Amino acid sequence: MLELLSLTPILKGLIVLALAGVTFPITGVYLFRLNLLPLRFMLMHGAILGGAMALALQINPFWTTIAVNLVLVVFMARSSRSMKIDAGQISTFFMVISISLAFIFIYKFNVPAKDTLTLLWGNLFILSWAEVIGVGSFAVFLAGFQFYFRHQLRALFFDREIAYTSGIDEGKLYYAVVFLVAITVALAMKLIGALLLDAILLLPPVIASFHARSLKGMILGSAMWGGIFSIGGFLLSIAIDIPASSSIAALASVVFIVMYLMRRK
Amino acid sequence: MEHSLIVSLNNETVFTSDQHWLHPLFELEDFLNRNSILPVELFLRDKIAGKAAACLIVFLGIRRCHIELLSERAIPVFKANGIEFTYDNLVDHIQCRTEDLITDTMSIADAYLFLRKRAGRVQGLAVKLGDVTVRIGGTLIVDQLNLELGRGEQLIVHGANGTGKTTLLRAILGLTPCEGSIRIGDFVVGGADWKKQRSSIAYVHQESMKSNFPISAGEVVQIGLGTSRMSGTETEYRVELAMRRTGCFHLFKQAYSTLSGGEKQRVSLARCLCQNAGVFLLDEPTSFLDPQGKEDLLNLLDELSRNEAPTMILVSHEQQWIEQLNWISRELKGGKLC
Numbered sequence: 119m120l121e122l123l124s125l126t127p128i129l130k131g132l133i134v135l136a137l138a139g140v141t142f143p144i145t146g147v148y149l150f151r152l153n154l155l156p157l158r159f160m161l162m163h164g165a166i167l168g169g170a171m172a173l174a175l176q177i178n179p180f181w182t183t184i185a186v187n188l189v190l191v192v193f194m195a196r197s198s199r200s201m202k203i204d205a206g207q208i209s210t211f212f213m214v215i216s217i218s219l220a221f222i223f224i225y226k227f228n229v230p231a232k233d234t235l236t237l238l239w240g241n242l243f244i245l246s247w248a249e250v251i252g253v254g255s256f257a258v259f260l261a262g263f264q265f266y267f268r269h270q271l272r273a274l275f276f277d278r279e280i281a282y283t284s285g286i287d288e289g290k291l292y293y294a295v296v297f298l299v300a301i302t303v304a305l306a307m308k309l310i311g312a313l314l315l316d317a318i319l320l321l322p323p324v325i326a327s328f329h330a331r332s333l334k335g336m337i338l339g340s341a342m343w344g345g346i347f348s349i350g351g352f353l354l355s356i357a358i359d360i361p362a363s364s365s366i367a368a369l370a371s372v373v374f375i376v377m378y379l380m381r382r383k
Numbered sequence: 384m385e386h387s388l389i390v391s392l393n394n395e396t397v398f399t400s401d402q403h404w405l406h407p408l409f410e411l412e413d414f415l416n417r418n419s420i421l422p423v424e425l426f427l428r429d430k431i432a433g434k435a436a437a438c439l440i441v442f443l444g445i446r447r448c449h450i451e452l453l454s455e456r457a458i459p460v461f462k463a464n465g466i467e468f469t470y471d472n473l474v475d476h477i478q479c480r481t482e483d484l485i486t487d488t489m490s491i492a493d494a495y496l497f498l499r500k501r502a503g504r505v506q507g508l509a510v511k512l513g514d515v516t517v518r519i520g521g522t523l524i525v526d527q528l529n530l531e532l533g534r535g536e537q538l539i540v541h542g543a544n545g546t547g548k549t550t551l552l553r554a555i556l557g558l559t560p561c562e563g564s565i566r567i568g569d570f571v572v573g574g575a576d577w578k579k580q581r582s583s584i585a586y587v588h589q590e591s592m593k594s595n596f597p598i599s600a601g602e603v604v605q606i607g608l609g610t611s612r613m614s615g616t617e618t619e620y621r622v623e624l625a626m627r628r629t630g631c632f633h634l635f636k637q638a639y640s641t642l643s644g645g646e647k648q649r650v651s652l653a654r655c656l657c658q659n660a661g662v663f664l665l666d667e668p669t670s671f672l673d674p675q676g677k678e679d680l681l682n683l684l685d686e687l688s689r690n691e692a693p694t695m696i697l698v699s700h701e702q703q704w705i706e707q708l709n710w711i712s713r714e715l716k717g718g719k720l721c
Contacts, residue, residue: 151596273606276598277591283556284658285582285609330597331638 139348174227240311507535508661526718585655607657645676
């Protein structure tokens with residue numbers, strides 16, 4: 119196994135996955151607390167649109183998916199505010215429009231659909247150093263954001279209107295959270311794919327919520343489980359030669375079942 | 384006498400004030416609160432005292448005084464409370480509107496609270512609504528409503544479900560757009576400076592009561608501190624003070640979701656106190672309370688209205704409970720307060 123880790127793509131994959139595993143579940147907590155689960159679907163479809171556009175225009179898919187998701191979030195936020203529709207609901211519209219645009223790009227630019235759909239299962243081992251640094255920087259920023267705004271976030275998650283009346287700029291904070299979720303989803307899709315990203319985004323906070331008594335407990339618990347799933351799953355995938363995303367998701371699912379059964383007892 | 388008020392202890396001057404009206408006595412109250420001096424041991428010399436000053440002197444616990452110009456209306460107050468007093472000149476009344484406003488039916492505590500509000504020494508801020516109109520989806524909910532509440536005053540808005548009581552509170556908070564003007568103290572809701580001032584209104588509503596978010600009672604109270612940057616010690620002190628004030632400090636570490644309805648209300652009111660808000664808006668605070676919880680809330684609100692005296696607007700449809708609270712009550716009907 120150690121020999122494999124000496125290979126640069128494998129090493130880069132492990133570094134990125136460890137950073138993502140520890141920090142990305144933070145946005146999973148945000149998704150649950152702000153009831154933004156539908157937004158995740160919009161972002162997943164946005165990432166496919168980004169992938170299709172990148173292949174069609176022959177530009178970097180990593181940065182394009184992030185850019186497309188950010189644009190989608192801006193449109194979603196503006197229309198949600200102006201039309202006074204819940205962000206979760208309006209994201210359904212953007213989900214549909216992005217996948218339709220993705221197929222238009224695929225058709226008009228003769229993009230092999232198979233290449234675009236590789237986003238659905240991600241590829242951890244073809245990251246450039248720039249992308250590794252990008253993911254690492256974002257992971258540090260995300261952790262810093264959570265630490266710096268921990269009190270305001272706690273108020274926002276407890277009750278948005280009470281956060282507003284206590285003087286917190288809950289509107290800006292909400293959209294900052296949505297932006298971070300957008301970037302996280304785009305990055306997680308690249309790393310472990312759309313179909314399995316919930317293993318590092320959502321399952322860690324769900325398991326952490328079984329025992330957490332505070333937001334701090336939720337965040338730390340999610341980070342711990344996310345780290346265990348990503349590093350453990352990665353090493354497991356090397357040990358038994360299966361795709362990393364599958365082993366991460368399988369490990370997370372087994373832990374979830376065990377924790378759930380323990381909780382019931 | 385060079386000062387308007389001189390207070391001595393064993394012939395030694397311990398406090399002086401050059402302020403006018405009742406302010407020297409309120410300054411004396413602050414002085415007594417800061418220093419551990421027994422007021423019964425003090426001797427007070429005041430330039431002028433009417434009925435209002437007499438009530439304050441009694442409330443502060445002063446037992447002996449000399450007044451240069453004394454109103455006859457003060458004498459029954461002094462005599463009824465066993466105050467030893469002397470004076471240089473006696474007049475039948477002094478030219479002060481406040482003296483006329485202290486009625487014989489007021490207890491010393493009531494008079495003290497009234498004077499505190501009049502002196503602006505309460506937490507409450509004035510609330511003024513001018514021609515406030517709220518439409519939701521084309522339906523008129525609040526119709527050119529006018530309302531004025533002085534500092535530290537309380538109001539109950541009652542009415543059937545769906546009459547717009549909550550909408551009115553949300554409009555005051557700036558959460559629901561409206562026509563007309565809403566002023567809280569010196570600020571216009573939704574105005575240029577409102578963003579920085581909106582923590583002057585604290586809000587208790589029922590949605591937070593249902594929250595299953597993992598958060599302790601102490602952390603809920605800490606939300607009241609908003610974006611204030613302060614040391615950990617200062618934060619703990621402010622939270623503890625507010626929780627002790629509403630009798631819920633023992634719940635500090637307990638998960639909010641496991642508290643009873645009454646305990647949650649105590650925690651919510653502690654949050655409002657921690658926020659140091661001038662206006663408390665309470666939306667159906669009895670919704671999740673059993674009879675004992677309602678009784679406790681009644682006593683707590685009564686106590687708050689007498690001490691910190693924030694301006695409070697309470698929305699409820701529980702007629703029996705409203706009557707027990709004994710605040711001014713108005714019905715919201717057809718978008719107007721009747």
